[in-house]
Amino acid sequence: MSSSVAERHSGREQALTLSQINRVLFVAAAVIIAAMPYLTNSGLLYLVGTTLILAVYSVGWNFLFSWAGLASFGSGGLFCIGAYVSAVALRAGWEQYFLLVIVVATLAGAAVAFLVGFVALRRTSGIFLAILTLSLAELLRHTLMHTRWLGSEDGLPNITRPTVSFIFFELNLKSGPAYYWFICAFAVVMLGICWWLSHGPLGRRLQAVRYDIERASFVGIDVHRNRLLAFVISGAVAACAGAVYAPWAQIVTPELSGMIRSTQPILFTLLGGLHSFWGPVVGAFAFMGIDYATRTLIGIQEIITGGILLGVILVFRGGIVGSWNALLARIFPGRGEQ
Amino acid sequence: MSILELSGIEKSYGPIKVLHGINATVEEGEVFAIIGPNGAGKTTLFKVMTGESYANAGTVRFDGRDVTFEPPHLRTRAGVGRTFQVARVFNPLTAIGNVIVAIEARKKAQNRDDNPWWAVKPSASTREEALHLLEGVSLAGKANFAATDLSHGDRKRLELAITLAGRPRILMMDEPTAGMSPGDREQVSLLIERIMKPEAEGGLSADGRKLTVVMTEHDMSVIFGLASRILVMNQGELIALGTVDEIRNNPQVREVYLGTEDQTLEIVA
Numbered sequence: 001m002s003s004s005v006a007e008r009h010s011g012r013e014q015a016l017t018l019s020q021i022n023r024v025l026f027v028a029a030a031v032i033i034a035a036m037p038y039l040t041n042s043g044l045l046y047l048v049g050t051t052l053i054l055a056v057y058s059v060g061w062n063f064l065f066s067w068a069g070l071a072s073f074g075s076g077g078l079f080c081i082g083a084y085v086s087a088v089a090l091r092a093g094w095e096q097y098f099l100l101v102i103v104v105a106t107l108a109g110a111a112v113a114f115l116v117g118f119v120a121l122r123r124t125s126g127i128f129l130a131i132l133t134l135s136l137a138e139l140l141r142h143t144l145m146h147t148r149w150l151g152s153e154d155g156l157p158n159i160t161r162p163t164v165s166f167i168f169f170e171l172n173l174k175s176g177p178a179y180y181w182f183i184c185a186f187a188v189v190m191l192g193i194c195w196w197l198s199h200g201p202l203g204r205r206l207q208a209v210r211y212d213i214e215r216a217s218f219v220g221i222d223v224h225r226n227r228l229l230a231f232v233i234s235g236a237v238a239a240c241a242g243a244v245y246a247p248w249a250q251i252v253t254p255e256l257s258g259m260i261r262s263t264q265p266i267l268f269t270l271l272g273g274l275h276s277f278w279g280p281v282v283g284a285f286a287f288m289g290i291d292y293a294t295r296t297l298i299g300i301q302e303i304i305t306g307g308i309l310l311g312v313i314l315v316f317r318g319g320i321v322g323s324w325n326a327l328l329a330r331i332f333p334g335r336g337e338q
Numbered sequence: 339m340s341i342l343e344l345s346g347i348e349k350s351y352g353p354i355k356v357l358h359g360i361n362a363t364v365e366e367g368e369v370f371a372i373i374g375p376n377g378a379g380k381t382t383l384f385k386v387m388t389g390e391s392y393a394n395a396g397t398v399r400f401d402g403r404d405v406t407f408e409p410p411h412l413r414t415r416a417g418v419g420r421t422f423q424v425a426r427v428f429n430p431l432t433a434i435g436n437v438i439v440a441i442e443a444r445k446k447a448q449n450r451d452d453n454p455w456w457a458v459k460p461s462a463s464t465r466e467e468a469l470h471l472l473e474g475v476s477l478a479g480k481a482n483f484a485a486t487d488l489s490h491g492d493r494k495r496l497e498l499a500i501t502l503a504g505r506p507r508i509l510m511m512d513e514p515t516a517g518m519s520p521g522d523r524e525q526v527s528l529l530i531e532r533i534m535k536p537e538a539e540g541g542l543s544a545d546g547r548k549l550t551v552v553m554t555e556h557d558m559s560v561i562f563g564l565a566s567r568i569l570v571m572n573q574g575e576l577i578a579l580g581t582v583d584e585i586r587n588n589p590q591v592r593e594v595y596l597g598t599e600d601q602t603l604e605i606v607a
Contacts, residue, residue: 200458201442201451208439211428214390219440220414220447220504 018328034184037177044292046248049180051288053245054264056190058280060237061265066275067198068230069210070125074133076261077140078109078235082242083252084144087156090247095162098173102243109239110232117231122224137257144254155253159246179248186244190237191281197233198277206230271312273319282320341366341508341550342387346396349382356382358574359396364508367548369534371561374571375594380554381423383571384512387552388420389413401507415447419506423513425493427485433496434481437468440503471499474542475529491522495529502533502542509533511553515560527560562586570594 032039036048061075085105094101120132145153161179164171173179197203205226209216217223246252255261265280272283290308294301316323342364349357356379364370372380385391387398389410398406405413414420428436438460445451445464453461460468472478475495480488485496494514501509514530515523534549535541543549555561561568561582568585570578572594578585585591 196456196458201446201453201460204435204439204442204460207431208428208443211430212426214410215422215426215428215500217410218388218414218420219500220411220443221439222411 018325018332021328021332022325034181037180042176045176045180047288047292049183049248050245051284052183052187053241053248054268055281055284056187056194057238057241058265058268058284059191059194059277060234060241062269062277062280063194063198063237064230064234065266065269066279067203067206067210068227069206070121070227070231071130071266072133072231072234073130073262073266074135074137075234075238075265076259077133077137077257078113078238079242079245079261080137080140080144080252080254080257081112082106082109082239083246083256084150084156084242085239086243086246087159087252088150090159090162091156095160096165096170098162098164098247102240105243106236106240109242110236112239113232113235114228117228117235121227121231134259134262137262138259141254141257144257151253153254155251155255157251159250159252161247161250173247183244183248186240190240194237195277202226202229267309269319271309271319273321273323274317276319276321279319279321286320339366340364341401342552343399344383344387344396345399347383347386347393347398348395349379349386349391349393351382356574357386357393360571360576362569362576362579364550364552365567366507366550368566369530369551369553369564371565371568372552372554372571373556373558373561373568377573378571379574380571381512382574384510384552384554388418388510414504414506415444417505417507418510419501419504419508420510421494421497421501421512421514423516425490425497427493427496427500429486430484432482432484433472433477433488433499434465434468436485436496437471437499437503438464440500441467441471444504468503471503472496474502474532475499491518491525494518494526498529498533505547506549507547508550508552511551513554513556515555515557523557523560527563530564 033048033052036045040048057075057079061072064070064072082105085108086101089101089104090098116133116136120129124132144150144155150156161174164173171178171182173182198206205216205221208219208221209223209226213223242256268280268283268287270283271286272281273279287305290305291301294304297304312319318326340363344360344362347357347360348355360383372383374380382391386393389405389408389412392407396406397404400413400416400418403416405416408416410420428439431439441464442451442460452463469478469481472481475498477492477495477499480492485493488496511530515526518526530551530553531541533542534551536543536547551564553564565582567579567581569576570585570588570591577594578588578591580588
C-alpha cells in the first residue's frame, strides 16, 4: 500500500512527477507564509496568521469528517473553550507558562469532547450528531453570554501576548511578527501530528469504519472506541487552535462558539477538497483570498462568497485540491505513472 | 469438543417471532450447514451467532464462554470470522489495503503490534502476510486493484482473505455461493476445502489449528459436497439435524422442500 488511502484520494502521492510539482508548490507556499512579516503590512499579517490558525482547526475537523466519517457542527464550541482557557490564564498573569497554558487548554477541549462523544456517539451519528453538537455549542455561547466573570456578551478584552519563559532563555512574543512566527511553528507541529495520525494505523482503522462500519467491526475493530478517539483528537486540535488564537486576536467573545466559527471548517473543507488532508488548508487560504479581494464590496461580499462556494460544490466535487490534481493529470498525461 | 452451542435461541422482530427456540451444537473441525426455504430464519439465526443482533432469549456459547450479548468486534477477536451474503469489503481501498487493515486490527487486538509506535506505513511482516493471504485466494495479481473494481467472485474471495486475516477458529459464511455461476460455485467449494486443510497439505489453515465452518446455503450440491452435518429450518423452527444421509432420507425435510406426495399429485392432476 505504497500510496495509502488518503493519498489516493487527495491524489497527492499518486505519481512521482505530479507529486513533485505539488511538493514544489507546497515548499514555495510555506516559504511565502514564513516570510510574510517582511512582505506585508500588519493588517494583512494578522489575516494570514488567523487563517493559519483556522487552517489547523479545520484540519482537525476534517480528521473527524473525512477519516472517521462523523460530521460535527459544534467544533466552534471547542475552539471557544480553548480560547477562553488561554484568555483567562494570560489575564491572570501566567504568561511565562504560555506553552503549559496551551497544553491545559488542549486537554480541556479533549476532556469536553470525550464527555460529549462518550454519551453522543453511542447513540447518534449523521444528522442527529450534527444537530446535537450544534446545540451544545449554542448552549455554551449562551452560557458565556451570561457569565459575568468571563465578561458576559463583551467577552474578555486586553489579552496580552506573552513572553514565554524557558529555563535558560525567554521568548518574547509581544510583537506581531514574533507571535506570527510562533503561529507558524504551532501550525507545523499540529499539522505534522494530524498528518501522522491520519496516515498511520489509526487513520486506516478510521477509514475502514467510514467505508463499511459492519465489516470494520467484523475484522475486530472497536467502532465506538475508535470514533470516540477521533472525536477527542478533533476536539483537542480545535481547543489548541483556540488557545493560540486568543492572544493573537487579543480578545475573546462568546461569538467564538457561534454558528459561523463552527461552519468555517466545513466551508474550508468543501472549498479545498473533501477527503483530502491538505484540502482544508488550501480552502482556508482560498477563502481568505476571496474575503480579502471582496472586502470593499459591502453588501455583495456574502453573495460572491456564497456563489463561489455553490459553484465549487456543484461543479468541482473534489474541491480545489481534487480539481487541481485532475488538471495536472490532464496537462501532463503519463507523468502520473510511477 | 463443541465450539459453538446454541440453546433455546428465540428472536423476534417487533411482534413477529422469527426464531422459536433453536438448540444446536457445532463440533470443532466440522462443516455445519444451515438450510431451509426462504424466510425460514437462517440469516437471523446467523446474525444471532455472529453478534449482529442479540437473541431475545437463550444463550450462545463460543468455546464454552457465554457470548450471547458480546458485540461483533469482541467475537471476532475471540476467533469468529464472518462473510456476508453480498461480499462486504472496504470498497475504496486496494485489495491488499483491505487485508492489511484486517491484519493490523488483529495484531492490535492481540497486543502484538510489530510496528514501532511512530510508524506510518504497515510493517513488512504485515504486508507479507497480506500478500500471502491474497495468494491463497488467487488474488495476488490484483493486489493493487481498488476493491470497487473487482468482479463479484473476486470480491467474495477478497472478503474471505479479510476474514482469514483475523485467524478465525470458526468461519461463518452466509451463502458463500449466492449469485454465482455454476463454475464459480465449484471454485468456492474447492476454496472452502482448501481453507480447512492444514498448510502442510497445501491448504490455508495454520498448522495445529482446526477450522470450523458454519454456512447457510441454497445450493444443495455445494451443501452435500461439503457439509458434515446439516441443520434444517422451517418457519423459525429446527425440523431436523443430522448427517447428510440422515437429512436426505428424512421425510419431514422432503415434505418441506418438495411438498407432500398428495400435494404433488394434486398439482400434477
